[in-house]
Amino acid sequence: MAPGPSVPFEIKYANASDLGALVSIEIRSFPSSNYMRSTYEGCDPLAVHTFKTVSSLEYFAKSECHILAGVDSKAGGIIAYSRWNIPAIYEVERAVDTSLSNDAQAQMQNIWAYAPKLNKGTYTFYKEMIKRSRNIHLKETDIVLELLCVVPEYQRIGIGSAFLKWGIEKADASNARIYLEATMEGVPAYLKHGWKIVEEIQLDYTERGGEGSQKFALMIREPQETGA
Numbered sequence: 001m002a003p004g005p006s007v008p009f010e011i012k013y014a015n016a017s018d019l020g021a022l023v024s025i026e027i028r029s030f031p032s033s034n035y036m037r038s039t040y041e042g043c044d045p046l047a048v049h050t051f052k053t054v055s056s057l058e059y060f061a062k063s064e065c066h067i068l069a070g071v072d073s074k075a076g077g078i079i080a081y082s083r084w085n086i087p088a089i090y091e092v093e094r095a096v097d098t099s100l101s102n103d104a105q106a107q108m109q110n111i112w113a114y115a116p117k118l119n120k121g122t123y124t125f126y127k128e129m130i131k132r133s134r135n136i137h138l139k140e141t142d143i144v145l146e147l148l149c150v151v152p153e154y155q156r157i158g159i160g161s162a163f164l165k166w167g168i169e170k171a172d173a174s175n176a177r178i179y180l181e182a183t184m185e186g187v188p189a190y191l192k193h194g195w196k197i198v199e200e201i202q203l204d205y206t207e208r209g210g211e212g213s214q215k216f217a218l219m220i221r222e223p224q225e226t227g228a
Contacts, residue, residue, distance in 0.1 A: 005158035008073035009128060011166055013096035014081075014083055016060055016104060018069055022081040029149035033183075035203075038122040038210025047116035057108040059146075061100060066087055068166065070150070079154045083146040084162040089175045121208030129201055133218050137198055138179050138202045142220075143171050145180040164193050171223055178221040187217050196218040 014022060027049065030036055040048050059065045064087060070080030086092045100108070109113065138144070145167060150159045171178045182190055187197070198216040205211055 005162050006219075007154070007157060007159075009079075009159060009162065010071045010073050011068050011162060012071060013094060014060075014067040014069040015096055016057070016100055018078065019056045019060060019067075020049070020053045021078045022067070022069060023049055023056060025078060025081045025151055026052070026147070026149050028151050030183075031152075034205055034210070034212040034214045035122065035126055038141065038205040038208075038212070039119050039126075040116065041119065041211070043116035043118055045214040047114075048118075051111075051114045051116055051118075051216065054107045054111050054114045056112070057100065057104050059083060060098070061108065063094070063098070065146075066094055068163065070163065072154075080159050081147065082145065082149075082167075083147040084167055085146055086170065087141060087143070087176075089141065090143075090170070090176065092170055120210055122205050122210040125203060125205065125208045125210075129203060131215065132177070133181060133199070134199065135207065137218055139177065142177045142179045143167060143174075145178055160189060161193070164189075168193065168221070171221070172225075175223045177223060181217050181218045182219055184215050184217060187219070190217075190219050190221075193221070194224065195221040 027036075062085075064085050066084040066086055068082045069078045070082075071077070072079050134144075143198070148160060148163055166177060166208060170176075178195070180190065180195070196219060197217045198220050200215060201218065202213055202215045204213045206213070
């Protein structure tokens, strides 16, 4: 069995009030991403944070979306974040109040009113890649790891693996596959935990007025026997 995180650490379901903190984790975790640079170049960081927080309400409102926060048990702060889509057929309970305030519901209906002056070309380029990839590789019964991020100072000490174990246990118990799109930096960790690459995609952001390019690996983990 792989060792656990080397700091006191807890995984819990995130509340709607945590979304702003989770977005901060996401932004800090991918500071040099060509996607982030190409899409939000020159934008006010506060405006980017607000837009991404409002956008995350859409995920929180989905019954099959499980949003998890990683908390440093000693310091008390949120240090990691993962988002899973688990089909309802597996009956995995979301152990959190999923209701949204009236203000949050109104924001969710008009997300683009909160958008900074971003590069919509690269924004939609990435979205198109996700849609195309899932149309090809995803089954209705697949669990999807949509996002996993850990703040830099807590990386490489077992935090990410703990989140993967959370999802793997549920997938194996239900005989379900787990699909994800990974940056190439994350591929070694996923390979170690049983994922295999099914396709690699290169996005050239200069085609949409952005900067540089970025490669993604589409990966699937087949279910494994529990209790083996």
